[in-house]
Amino acid sequence: MLAKYLKLISVASLFLALAACGRSTPTNYYMLESSTSPARADDLPRKSLRVAQVEVAGYLNRNNIVSRVKGQSRLILAEFHLWAEPVGSGVRRVVEEILTPALRQDGVNVLPGSSESGSDYLLLLDVQRLDGNFNDMAVLECKWALLDKNDKPIERGIFSAEEMVGGADYNVLVNTESRLVRELGAYLAQRLPGLMR
Numbered sequence: 001m002l003a004k005y006l007k008l009i010s011v012a013s014l015f016l017a018l019a020a021c022g023r024s025t026p027t028n029y030y031m032l033e034s035s036t037s038p039a040r041a042d043d044l045p046r047k048s049l050r051v052a053q054v055e056v057a058g059y060l061n062r063n064n065i066v067s068r069v070k071g072q073s074r075l076i077l078a079e080f081h082l083w084a085e086p087v088g089s090g091v092r093r094v095v096e097e098i099l100t101p102a103l104r105q106d107g108v109n110v111l112p113g114s115s116e117s118g119s120d121y122l123l124l125l126d127v128q129r130l131d132g133n134f135n136d137m138a139v140l141e142c143k144w145a146l147l148d149k150n151d152k153p154i155e156r157g158i159f160s161a162e163e164m165v166g167g168a169d170y171n172v173l174v175n176t177e178s179r180l181v182r183e184l185g186a187y188l189a190q191r192l193p194g195l196m197r
Contacts, residue, residue, distance in 0.1 A: 027080045030065065030174040032090035032181050034097035047196065049103060050111040050119040051096050054088035055126040061087070065170060066131045075131070081170040089113075091127055091142075091181055098185025099192075106193040121154075121196055122147040123188070130177055134168035140180035144188065146195055155195050159184050 060066060064077035083090065092113050100110045111119055124145040132138025145156040161183050165176045 025080045027082060028170065029082055029084040030170065031084045032087075032094050032174070033178045034094040034182060034185070047108045047121070048111050048119040049099070049108050049121040049123060049192070049196070050115060051092050051099070051113060051123045051125065053113070054092045054095075055124075056086075056088045056091075056130075057128050060127065060130055065174065067133050067173065068131045070133050070136050078170065087130060088127065091125065091130075091184075094178070094181045095123075095125065095185040095188065098182055099189055102186075102189035103193065106196070108193070108196055118149060120149050121192075122149075122151070123192070125184075130180070132165050132173055132176060134165055134173065136165055137162045138165050138173065138176040138180060140177070140184060142184055146192060155191075157191070159187055 059075060062077065063082040064079070065081045065083060067076045067078070068074075069076060085093075096110055096113060103110055108121070111117065124147065126143040127140070128143060129139050129141040139160075139162045141158070141160045143156070143158050146154045148154055161180050163176050163180060165173050
């Protein structure tokens with residue numbers, strides 16, 4: 001009798017374990033957003049700028065969205081909240097979308113990142129930090145350099161910005177980080193034209 005009872009418990013446990021395996025937390029994917037409409041032009045300026053592949057700090061070079069524990073150096077890697085594209089690709093795309101209409105007014109065409117053709121200027125971006133925490137600050141730190149067509153440095157700088165994350169949700173965190181990347185693009189849109197004359 002005891003053997004039958006134990007066998008019944010074992011079978012029931014197995015079914016419960018299999019049922020639990022069938023239900024997993026869904027994975028959510030996020031992208032940095034530029035909030036700009038596509039740029040249009042009948043004719044393109046003669047000068048051109050290409051944004052090089054963006055370098056990112058090693059801790060950001062992953063799919064997981066990274067958040068930081070307040071007051072600690074400990075990082076949290078979200079298991080079910082992932083970037084839909086590499087962080088460097090997202091930063092590059094947003095910066096290109098911000099720069100395109102702004103620089104076109106100053107006679108500079110921003111070439112697509114996939115462009116193999118040469119350009120008059122090359123913009124290098126190195127993201128040192130892009131993280132934050134719920135109901136705390138999100139931070140972006142990025143080194144940048146503008147090179148001429150012979151890869152000679154024209155100017156270098158560091159952009160840094162932070163903004164309060166107004167909630168405890170990954171959508172809020174990603175939207176805040178998107179605004180920080182847009183600030184980087186807007187800063188470069190103001191800074192670069194004077195360097196490319």
